[in-house]
Amino acid sequence: SVLAKQRLINPSSRWYRGRPVLIKGNNYGLGLFNGDIGIITGGKDEDNLYAFFHADSGPARKLAPGVLPDHDTAYAMTVHKSQGSEFENIVLVLPEKDYPVMTRELVYTGLTRTTGKIALLGTESVLRNAILRKTERVSGLKESLWR
Known part of the structure; x- marks a missing residue:
């Protein structure tokens, strides 16, 4: 990957500082839910890394990466996965050609995920x-109701 070639991450390590993680399921015990986004931070070796998750109220949660429920690395995500989330700034990347799944509702959902700036990449x-x-x-x- 570009990040590994520039030595910004260690590709042989699953955990590294700056890795954004997206939770893919609910874990009530940890207070983590589908769509929560955190970041790995801490020391330079894996034993001193922690996952931090912003809390709407109260302090951020600090967890050992090994206890995280099912998750993905989240440098980018689909509009579908972003539903229910809010970001300071977004980049909405449109496909190179037109597809039937590209609807006004999908564009609207993508554009309304931000509280700040939008960069829209694609053709007019x-x-x-x-x-x-x-x-x-x-x-x-409708048909079932009117029978």
């Missing part, structure tokens, strides 16, 4: 097509 045509495409829900609920 892909963005325009996405904004013009509304999600079509085919649940059958």
Whole structure:
């Protein structure tokens, strides 16, 4: 990886300072929930590293990385995974060509994850097509209710 080539991370180590982690499940005992984002920090060796998670109220939580529930490294994430999260700044990367899953609802969700600045990367045509495409829900609920 680019980070390893520049010696910013040690690719042979699972844990390293600055590694952002995204929790993928709920652990009520640890107070960690799906979508929580933390960062690994501490000393230079694995034995002195900790995962810090911001708390909405109270102090940040400090945990040993080994006790974390299922998680991923989170340098970037999909709009779907970002739902329910909020970030100071975001970069929304659109695909190179138009796809039916690119809808106004998806773009809206992506753009509303920030409290600060947005960098939007993509072509005007892909963005325009996405904004013009509304999600079509085919649940059958309406038809079932009116029978």
